[in-house]
Amino acid sequence: MHKLALFASGKGSNFEAIVAACNRGEIDAQVVLLICDKPQAEVVRKAERLGVECFAFSAKDYATKEEYERQIVHLLDSKGVELICLAGYMRIVGSVLLEAYGGRIINIHPSLLPAFAGARAVEKAVEYGVKVFGITIHWVDDTLDGGKIIAQRAFEYDGNDPEEVHRIGQQIEHKMYVETIKKILK
Ligand code: GAR
Numbered sequence: 318m319h320k321l322a323l324f325a326s327g328k329g330s331n332f333e334a335i336v337a338a339c340n341r342g343e344i345d346a347q348v349v350l351l352i353c354d355k356p357q358a359e360v361v362r363k364a365e366r367l368g369v370e371c372f373a374f375s376a377k378d379y380a381t382k383e384e385y386e387r388q389i390v391h392l393l394d395s396k397g398v399e400l401i402c403l404a405g406y407m408r409i410v411g412s413v414l415l416e417a418y419g420g421r422i423i424n425i426h427p428s429l430l431p432a433f434a435g436a437r438a439v440e441k442a443v444e445y446g447v448k449v450f451g452i453t454i455h456w457v458d459d460t461l462d463g464g465k466i467i468a469q470r471a472f473e474y475d476g477n478d479p480e481e482v483h484r485i486g487q488q489i490e491h492k493m494y495v496e497t498i499k500k501i502l503k
Contacts, residue, residue, distance in 0.1 A: 319346035319502050322398040324406035325353055329360025331404035331425060334491035335498065336367050344499050349396045352389055354408050370396075376408070386413035393418065402498060403457065407436065410457055422457040423501070424464075425494055427486050429453060429471060434462035439486065443479045450474050450482055452489050454497045468497050 321339070325332050332351065338344045351364040356373040364371040372392055379385040390413060393401070403410070403424040410422060428438040429451035442450055451471040456464040470489050474482055 319344075319400065320349045320396060320398050321346050321498070322350040322352060322393055322396065322401050323348055324401060324403045325351065325358070325360040326355050326407040327358055327360060327405045329358070329363045329404070330487055331402075331490055331494055332360050333363055333367070335402065335404070335494060336369060338495040338498075344495060344502065346400075346498070346502060349398060350392060352392075352406075354406070360405075382411040383413050386411050390414060390417045400498070400501065402494070404494070409461065412459070415457075415459060419458070420456070423467065423497070424455055424457050424462070425490055426453045426455065426462050427483070427490070429469060430455060430462055430466065439482045440479045443477055443482060448473060448475055450486065452486055452493060454493065467501070468493060 323332050323335060336348050339346050339348055348369050351360065351369050351371040353361050353371060353373045354376060356375060361371055361373050374385055376385060399421065401418055401422040426438060428442055430453040433441045449471050451469055453466055454468045455466045458464040470493055472485055472489065474485060
């Protein structure tokens with residue numbers, strides 16, 4: 318059985334979908350660690366409820382990004398993590414983590430990259446007035462949402478409500494992330 322670590326900062330609906338898929342045997346893996354940079358985030362409570370070990374930290378308690386990333390790498394190593402899945406982790410992955418786990422980190426992003434990279438992707442796409450939205454899963458490198466694309470899904474939406482786009486997109490994300498992790502592990 319493979320070992321996954323998930324990184325998240327918010328609600329954790331992708332985290333929950335991936336843990337559930339592992340628990341029902343759809344993905345031949347176990348989520349052995351959640352890394353969260355927001356100790357008050359909903360995803361931390363979800364991890365407790367689902368029995369997933371969690372390392373929640375505040376960047377402001379560390380002098381540098383290198384310092385907290387060294388601690389994260391140590392934890393990942395001790396758990397034997399093979400693949401890292403960023404699921405709404407709203408922080409740029411730094412050099413320490415990339416040197417240790419580069420080529421084994423994937424991210425899900427709520428736009429059709431390379432359009433609308435970075436934060437507020439859905440809001441920016443709605444403000445721009447696009448009619449085709451989408452989701453991208455890509456490898457993480459030292460660029461902002463610029464790593465090699467693994468999978469993309471598009472959907473049409475003709476309106477101006479970012480919440481609705483988030484809702485539609487997240488339903489796609491949950492299935493798509495599980496399918497993609499399965500493929501990568503094979
Ligand atoms: C997801 O929709 C994901 O695409 C997005 O954060 C959300 C997290 O939701 N990621 C980014 O915007 C990365 N730039 P969740 O906490 O419910 O899984």
